[in-house]
Amino acid sequence: MIATFIGLEPDQEYTLKEIVDAANASGMGGGMEITEDMVAMFLGLGAAVQIDREDMPVIEAVQKEYKDALKEAKLDYPEKRAKAVGKGSFTAYCYFQYGVPVFSMDLWAVPEPKKEPAKDALTAERLKTMTSEEFLALGEDKINALLKEQGAPPNFSAEMLIKMVKSGQVDPKKMAEMMEKMPKRPPADGEEHPDAYILKWVDASLKKQGFVDWTPFPHPTLGEVEIGGFAPYLRTVPPLGDAEKTVAFHTDFCIRLMGKLPGLEIRKTEVKPLGSELYQVTAYFSNPGWFPTSTAQGRRARTAWPITVRLKLGSEQALFSGRQMESIPYLDGSGGTKKIEWTVKGKKGTTLVINAATPRLGAASVTVVLD
Numbered sequence: 001m002i003a004t005f006i007g008l009e010p011d012q013e014y015t016l017k018e019i020v021d022a023a024n025a026s027g028m029g030g031g032m033e034i035t036e037d038m039v040a041m042f043l044g045l046g047a048a049v050q051i052d053r054e055d056m057p058v059i060e061a062v063q064k065e066y067k068d069a070l071k072e073a074k075l076d077y078p079e080k081r082a083k084a085v086g087k088g089s090f091t092a093y094c095y096f097q098y099g100v101p102v103f104s105m106d107l108w109a110v111p112e113p114k115k116e117p118a119k120d121a122l123t124a125e126r127l128k129t130m131t132s133e134e135f136l137a138l139g140e141d142k143i144n145a146l147l148k149e150q151g152a153p154p155n156f157s158a159e160m161l162i163k164m165v166k167s168g169q170v171d172p173k174k175m176a177e178m179m180e181k182m183p184k185r186p187p188a189d190g191e192e193h194p195d196a197y198i199l200k201w202v203d204a205s206l207k208k209q210g211f212v213d214w215t216p217f218p219h220p221t222l223g224e225v226e227i228g229g230f231a232p233y234l235r236t237v238p239p240l241g242d243a244e245k246t247v248a249f250h251t252d253f254c255i256r257l258m259g260k261l262p263g264l265e266i267r268k269t270e271v272k273p274l275g276s277e278l279y280q281v282t283a284y285f286s287n288p289g290w291f292p293t294s295t296a297q298g299r300r301a302r303t304a305w306p307i308t309v310r311l312k313l314g315s316e317q318a319l320f321s322g323r324q325m326e327s328i329p330y331l332d333g334s335g336g337t338k339k340i341e342w343t344v345k346g347k348k349g350t351t352l353v354i355n356a357a358t359p360r361l362g363a364a365s366v367t368v369v370l371d
Helices: 016-026 036-043 056-072 090-098 124-128 132-136 140-150 158-167 172-180 196-205 240-258 296-300
Strands: 211-219 223-230 265-275 278-286 307-312 318-321 325-328 337-345 351-358 362-369
Touching: 056 240, 090 296, 124 172, 132 158, 132 172, 140 158, 158 172, 265 351, 265 362, 278 307, 278 351, 278 362, 325 337
Parallel strands: none
Antiparallel strands: 211 223, 265 278, 278 337, 307 325, 307 351, 318 337, 351 362
């Protein structure tokens, strides 16, 4: 009933921002501004367990930029070995508890062998370009062959995927992304172990220095054991010949990423005479950074600091409309701007000061002349 009252579809999913905008536009607040905190409290929202839909475009854009930069630098990205962020990890804690996006990178991994698929072979890359109708036309045999090649678990069957596509739960592109992140399956009888290529790489690139033959050893408490295997950190520490390029690339990328952090500035002010000693003062507050000043998850968790705007009047001035202290919840990235207006009574030529500040972004100030 409330969704219909504010002009939204009851069966559709909306972000907190979309709900707040619709609620304020409907006038249901009776002149009081409705905030995301109010909506979250009213809906009884529990702990977030997924990345907020409003934050996804920012996170996915950074991921794409990283992968594209790796390709340009001719560095491999271990797509199949990349792991999803685990529950309770530092990365997940920062985002869900404080709304801070954290990007972690595996600097290097043992290069995976590149297999050239047959010309007409069904691959994850080809799957991304397919429509749902084209996927369904493949049939169970080809889909099962793809699942086996990608190392899908036994319960991930062609029949299940076909049902999911028919119901609209997933499309081929989303499915391909899921498959690329699947861990490699254990080898079947007679098949080569998925990690066998690492031993071949050690023999070819490190002159067999990265693997220690298993050797019997009399342990004082465990008895007879064997010691050996891959050298410590072999899978994650690049050889000296690759280290300089890898470290230099990631250093440069992280510096560029830091250059995208949000900022705060008063982009411009306007003064418009309205009558005898009466002026409309408008200030535009902008974020010159690429990232927004806060994430949707940060606002939901109530850890995102709003921007506090204060209007400081001179001794011969008075505020006719507006408030001397205003709050801006956040500013979008890439030049996101919001304006605040006041009507001020004062003599021509006198000045007032507009201050804007938030703990994470610092402060900005401007002096305005009534003219």
